[in-house]
Amino acid sequence: MKKDLYVFNSGFLRRKDNTIMFETDEGKKYFPVEEIESVFIFGEVDINKRFLEFMTEKNICVHFFNRYEYYVGTYYPREHYNSGIVILKQVEFYNDYNKRITIARSIVEGAVLNMLVVLRYYNSRGNMLKDEIETIERMLHNINSCDDVNTLMALEGNIREVYYKCFNKILDDENFTFIRRSKNPPLDKINALISFGNSLLYATTLGEIYQTQLDPRIGYLHSTNQRKFSLNLDISEIFKPIIVDRVIFSLVNKKVLGEKHFEKELNGIILNDQGKKLFVSEYNQKLYATITHPKLNTQVSYKRLIRMEAYKLQKLFLENIEYKPFVARW
Amino acid sequence: MFVILVYDVNEKRVAKALKKCRQYLTWVQNSVFEGNISEATLRRLILELEKVLDLSEDSVIIYKFQNTWYSERQIIGIEKNPVDFMT
Numbered sequence: 262m263k264k265d266l267y268v269f270n271s272g273f274l275r276r277k278d279n280t281i282m283f284e285t286d287e288g289k290k291y292f293p294v295e296e297i298e299s300v301f302i303f304g305e306v307d308i309n310k311r312f313l314e315f316m317t318e319k320n321i322c323v324h325f326f327n328r329y330e331y332y333v334g335t336y337y338p339r340e341h342y343n344s345g346i347v348i349l350k351q352v353e354f355y356n357d358y359n360k361r362i363t364i365a366r367s368i369v370e371g372a373v374l375n376m377l378v379v380l381r382y383y384n385s386r387g388n389m390l391k392d393e394i395e396t397i398e399r400m401l402h403n404i405n406s407c408d409d410v411n412t413l414m415a416l417e418g419n420i421r422e423v424y425y426k427c428f429n430k431i432l433d434d435e436n437f438t439f440i441r442r443s444k445n446p447p448l449d450k451i452n453a454l455i456s457f458g459n460s461l462l463y464a465t466t467l468g469e470i471y472q473t474q475l476d477p478r479i480g481y482l483h484s485t486n487q488r489k490f491s492l493n494l495d496i497s498e499i500f501k502p503i504i505v506d507r508v509i510f511s512l513v514n515k516k517v518l519g520e521k522h523f524e525k526e527l528n529g530i531i532l533n534d535q536g537k538k539l540f541v542s543e544y545n546q547k548l549y550a551t552i553t554h555p556k557l558n559t560q561v562s563y564k565r566l567i568r569m570e571a572y573k574l575q576k577l578f579l580e581n582i583e584y585k586p587f588v589a590r591w
Numbered sequence: 592m593f594v595i596l597v598y599d600v601n602e603k604r605v606a607k608a609l610k611k612c613r614q615y616l617t618w619v620q621n622s623v624f625e626g627n628i629s630e631a632t633l634r635r636l637i638l639e640l641e642k643v644l645d646l647s648e649d650s651v652i653i654y655k656f657q658n659t660w661y662s663e664r665q666i667i668g669i670e671k672n673p674v675d676f677m678t
Contacts, residue, residue, distance in 0.1 A: 264627070267677040278610040283678055290678060295615045295632055297676075542677060 262549070262562060263298035265465075267541050269534060271305040276315040294319055299468040301461075302326065303537060322471050324464040329446065330531050332460040334489075335467055337477075344474040350578035351479045364481040364577070364584060365410055369417045371499040371586025373401050376424045378589045379502045383431045383510075393427050410484065417482075417498075424502075425455075432513045436520060446529025451509075453523060453530050457537070458505035459497070461544055466500070467493040469568040475575055496570050503589045504563055508544050517543070555590070594633060595654040596624040600644060607643045608651075611636070617674045625674065 268274065272285035281292040281300075294315075299322040308323075316323055317338035325333040354360045377397060384390040400420050407413040421442075428439040428451060439451045447453040470477045470493055480491030482498065512518045522536030532540060551560040561569070566587055577584040596616055600608045609618070615636040616624035628636070633653070640651060656662065 262627070262629075264676050270678055278613060280610075280614045285678075290672070291613045291618060292676070293613060293615050293617055293626060295636075296626060296628060538677060545677075 262565070263296055265299050265301060265468075265545070265548075266292055266297050267301045267303070267545075268306055269303045269538060273307045274300075274302075274312060275309065276312050281315075294321075297321055298472075299324060299464070301464065301541075303330070303534075320471070322464075322468045324468070326460070329526055330457050330460070330537065331445075332464060335464065337467070337471065340471075342472070342474045347474040347575060347578060348476050348479075351476055354578055355479050355481065361481050362408060362410060362413070364574070365413055365495075366404055366407065367584050367586050368482045368495050368498055369413055370401070370404055371588060372417065372501065373397065373404070373420055374586070374588045375499060375502040376420070377401075378591065379506060380424070380427055382591060383427075388427075388430045390427050390430060393423055396423050410482065414482065428506075428509075431510055434513055434516075437513050443529075446527050446531065448529055450523050450530055453532055454509045454512075454518075454540070455505070457532055457540060458508060458544065459501060461541070462497045462500060462505050463493050465548065465564065466497045466567055469564070470496070470571050472568060473571045473575060475571055496567060496574075499570065499586050500563070500567060504544070504547055508540070508547050512540065512543055552589075592630060592633070593627055593656040593659050594625065595656075596651065597654075598622050598649065598651040600649040600651070604644060604649065608640065608649070611640055611643055618672055619674065620671050 266281070268283060270283075270285050272283055274281070274283050276282070277289075277291070280294045281297065283290050283292065297319075300316070301324045303326050305328075313323070313336055316336060320338055320341050322338065323336040325335070327333050354364065377394060380390050380394050380397070384394060397420055400416065400423070403416055404413070407416060425439055425442055428437075432439075432451070437451045437454075438449070440449065442455070443449070443452045444456050447456045467477055467490055475492060477490040477492045480493075480495045483491040483494040517539055518536060522533055522539065523530050524533045548564040549562050551562045552566075553559070554561040554566075570587055573582075573584050576582045594616070596612060598605075598608055598612070599622065612618070612624045615628060615632060616626035619625050633655075637653075644651070
């Protein structure tokens with residue numbers, strides 16, 4: 262399976278000998294272009310048009326993040342899997358409010374079920390999360406009675422609030438106390454981790470959607486608006502608990518990340534370079550970790566599961582096969 | 592699939608072979624490449640290499656592994672080019 266290239270250092274990223282070369286003060290390093298799916302850029306990197314043309318030719322998305330680790334944008338090459346019929350169907354499912362809310366509900370349901378999977382696991386390890394699990398289970402029933410996307414999003418927000426409060430019990434570390442969700446900028450370490458992880462996942466999901474015929478601009482839970490992409494936000498919802506949150510738990514509980522990996526910036530707190538690298542390498546390991554897929558009966562990586570989620574939506578649009586979100590089994 | 596590719600190519604063509612291999616695999620040492628590659632992409636690499644090489648004079652050996660379980664990569668001396676997709 263193809264890999265992603267993460268660039269943290271500063272230098273010149275160019276096309277050389279029909280492959281990718283990264284040139285820094287320390288020297289040149291070549292990367293096999295045929296084995297790269299997308300490029301994530303965190304450092305101060307110079308890029309020229311020739312390089313972007315090359316990325317288009319090889320169908321590689323380039324995601325940019327600024328120095329405060331915000332997502333800046335993506336060089337999204339011209340679509341190479343074009344299908345007018347898929348776009349028409351995608352729009353049809355957006356415009357028909359009943360169809361749209363059904364998809365939106367499935368997405369929220371998938372996200373919440375995956376949160377429960379995570380909580381039940383930690384509960385079984387003696388983290389005393391029984392009350393929270395019951396609260397969320399009760400709120401889960403309300404999803405079906407939501408017939409408005411805004412109330413659905415609000416409900417999802419309320420559930421997530423209960424869920425994030427559980428982090429305090431799962432992460433037994435005073436340095437990483439969760440008080441409330443804050444972003445732009447994140448105000449404490451745990452929020453910095455959540456924000457950084459989520460933006461990585463959004464980019465990864467966008468890269469996976471690029472490999473399908475779907476149009477990432479048309480989202481169902483996150484309404485389609487002037488924002489460039491929203492379908493990737495939808496699909497990411499389902500995977501946040503099982504990918505991003507688990508990466509956070511393992512980094513904090515194994516004491517890989519500590520005080521020295523954060524810095525104060527813009528009235529908020531962000532990860533520093535070393536912290537980012539540690540996070541990305543754990544995140545990447547998670548993406549390529551495989552599970553036995555219950556239906557296909559083969560080994561599938563989490564990254565592939567994200568792509569399969571997009572395929573499932575495509576199947577719903579084209580063949581009207583009911584969309585069931587992925588729910589992890591442990 | 593994980594592969595290790597080694598070549599012994601005449602000087603006249605070695606630069607071409609090097610460039611071709613760099614597109615698909617990671618250079619680890621003079622004449623040695625390694626990397627994860629799919630069956631189909633490897634075929635493409637081989638086809639393209641055959642165009643560059645003189646098959647009556649040059650030699651390329653590809654070691655294929657279905658996975659890297661039970662294998663170990665030991666380095667003695669310096670590591671010329673650490674294989675890492677984070678830079």
